[in-house]
Amino acid sequence: MSVDGLRDALLQGLKGLPGSREFHVHVLVSSPRKHTGLFPFAIPKQRAYLQDILIILSEQKTADSPRLIVAGIEANLYNISSRSCAVLYVSKVDSTGQATAPSPTTSLVHSFLLYYADPKTRPIDANTLWIQLFARAQNQYLFPNSSDFAGKQPLSDVRLCAWWKRVLTGVAAELSKRTDSKPTVRSFYVLPGFGQLEAENSIRAPASAVEWAYTHPYSQREIPLPCAPPAKDKPNLGHYIPWFDDCPKSRFLDEIAYIKGSDGVQSPPRKRRRLDSDATEPPASLPAEKKDKEERILGELDSVTPDEFWERMSFRQECVAGAVTGFFSVGITSGEAEAVAGPSSHSTPETSPGQVPAQLIKRVNTSLHTGVEFATREYAVRGTETIESAIRGLCEGLSTIHAPVIPAPKPLSRAKPSSRAKPLSHAKPSSHAKPSSLVKPASHAKPPSSLKRTRDASSSSIQLDTPRTPRTPPPQNRALPVDASPNPFPEPETSLDTYNSHIYGSVVVSNPELPPKVGVQAPVQAPVKILAVRKKKKA
Template identity: 30%
Template sequence: MPLGPSLQSRLAAALPVGISLQAYHVSTTPSPTNALFAPLPGEQSEATLCESHFLGIASPQDGDHKEVLVYAVEILIFTNPSLTTLFVSKADSSGFSSRTNAPKGSPSIVGSIISTFVQFLLEPRLAKSRVVLSLFARSQNQYLFPGSIENPTKHVLDDRQLIKWWCRVLDDVLRLHTDSKSPACKATAHLLVPGCDKAETKAFFPPSSRSDSPSDPRWINSYPVELLVADTTKPPRHLVPRLPDDPKSRFLEDLDGDFVDEHGQWRSLKTLDQFWEMMSYRQECSAGRLVGFLWLVFSPGQSTHASLDVLEKSDKVGLSNETAIQSKSDTPGSSHSSERDLSLHGSLSAPNSGGIENDRLPRDSLSTTGSRTESAAVADVVDSGDSKSSTISVPLTEQLAKFINIDHATQPEGEIVINADQYQSLTDYLLQTDFAGDHLAAESTRGWVQKVLELSGAAAFGCPILGERTLAPSSGVQQMDAPQVNVLTGIRKKRKADNIVDSGPASSANGPVSGQPTVNTLSAGLVRKKVKS
């Protein structure tokens, strides 16, 4: 699928006229990382690539106000042969949203930016395989901007408000792919809030869910394990993804440290339902606030979701047919033939790299694994169809990309592209800044931009965003800046029944007068004064 409109043009189209912002998009080159799902004992980990995308939105310099980062979101993209996972890792505001000068009554600026950014990364990946968008909503004072909680204009949503907000924002992305005018794509949203039953969880669904057909709901209270894992009969340890800095990943690691038998089973928890039930007792989910786990699943080219097991079998049949056709045109022993055999065998471990086969690699930093093996050249022995073997040597990342069938020319990149080590340095720098107050926030923003230029060697960074969206005038909706005045007309005071005499409706030469109250006239002879005792 060719690349669609640029991020700059998409953001301009999503933001109202009068908005002027500066966008900073940094991404990394894909690098090998640990598989999201732990393999069974003795099995090989699934080959996986990871790339990071960071979008910072800043208010431009205006008079005495210097440029300041106002919003930021980080999305990690994990790709393996059967599934692409977009994980919204962090999102935060700095407390300077008022500098965007958003028109009163306009839609949420940060919501529009995030849904547009997600759609920009999601759209080209729908041409290949099933895609899942994953996140957890947990209310905290600050994620990306240290000291920002001290800004009095920063508004922190509580746990319930935050879950509802994310559901509304991502519902806009979901609806883009459920419209009948769009290419065939089955899309559903799945929400779990540990500690809440089905009825309580349904209260977090966006208002649009009420108009969905009960027989074909778009929002579901469930964990879609059959859409994410091919073999759902595995122990629960192998059915939940291990995403970075995620509450359920920390629970998985704690359970692994307790006991894992030769079948990959824990001593305490035996089923997936027990895992989610116990999640509600974890400190992160029970310390007086709720945590929402959300998955949006997209199945391109399907009118209904097929299980991942069915999709994998279908892909293998298609790949076998393609290989049989290709083998007729490939000469034995050619480099093209060897690379194709390599991709089918999936022998992708690098010598002394720790390997993507090793399930016990440290998970504290995704960039560590990626940077160590990104440029490594590996030599794999490939069966060439006879007693002899041929050896090829290509970069590991390139091998993985071919195995996973990634065409980098169709994948969106940031304005600045750096490697995983540089990205980690940039993240560490941001987390050491201070956004408490105008001066510190401006200095931190300037320092962060300079750090990007220093790491990348680029001459300039940042692109202006001028809002182009014209907001339709709201009919029958109260204006935000004008108080509503209720004018009551035609009000009659209630009188005692024995003093009321109906003289008939008011009339005119043309019939009853529309819109005028009826006037009852009492003649003087009908009025009697009460006799005093």
């Protein structure tokens, strides 16, 4: 996978923004690893290769100005090489509100999606790509306390769904212009609880040749699905609905699989105690029993159809909490559906220069969520220095990365963070350590008012707990077979050359400013008339 290709594509997409400024981008893509959790209830098991993607964009107004993180993207790429298909799931997109108008978030997301959608620039060998995401409006996703900054204006629920529809429409429209082979593109979206007419009136896409179907993509046959069930077997819902972290579809899929009717969660049957006489019996039936146990369809997965699944999604708590939510899916295929639907001869993906270990991305994410905040400009400057130094230091192999002191501004009433923050250690954290142990404030410091203080039950230390968005609990698929085979990809080794050649990049933008809007004039202030006070004459 050519990571520097993604970095250069993002910088190229930012060159056309109006104004004069300099952008700095950090692109972290992990090496592929085996993953069987994309379709955990599919029979037979569907193997995929997972890569984590984290993009951090900073802006610098002038050469003397400090850098400020302005936007970020967190995504996952699943490569199903046996079917020549890939799934790009965009989990989080967020901004800090510190950018100069116009915001670069739209251009960043557009360039990111177009890089994977275009078959010419797609870094994996796959004929079909599915872009999937769940749009739910929140004040902040990636940058803690950024919603407290006055310059950030989060989109409402309806405007966020409309924004995603415009971005995906622009990607599909430009894809049809750039490619010569004219790949097949189909777009689908569902707003749970809305009819088709209500959804079309609520969110509108710009006029283009891209058509949107208000339905789920599991009934069409034009674009191959990542995990379609065999034609001779009974349909299983686990072949259609992918399992993503922090997605309401995954929670509902778990409930359908593990809750049967009104009896609730079924306990596993009690095993019969093995007697001495059983040792003399031939174990001829053991493989068949094990096979039947593995191929047993859980819960109601065989009785719930995709149409019923999406109809019942309209009554889920995540979709009826008073905010409009949306599920978007875009399928792109560059070959015939019949040719790529069956088993493919595509080889196993390989590691490429510029990739980093998945643990490195996890540590950067932990530092981003627990070690910094973006409530003010001063906090944003310090937070940008911390995150950028952490990425460079981890790639270079430094033993410790010192977190800078974040002084509290006087006008604010929030408490001052500790000036004795522990350095970010490069050593691999223990499996029993909590994520917040990477950057932990001193015990005598008071956390900001927007952060909660939680006490660990196993220790007497007080840790910071930043406001988090609702997350889907981990899957309860313990009864499913686990692929215990070793990962065929070695852990990549990062260096300073990797950082400069593949991860970090910058571009200077020098374009004319946006012209003023036609018909919009600046309000003319009326002259202020000062009245003189007349004193009453004494008689």
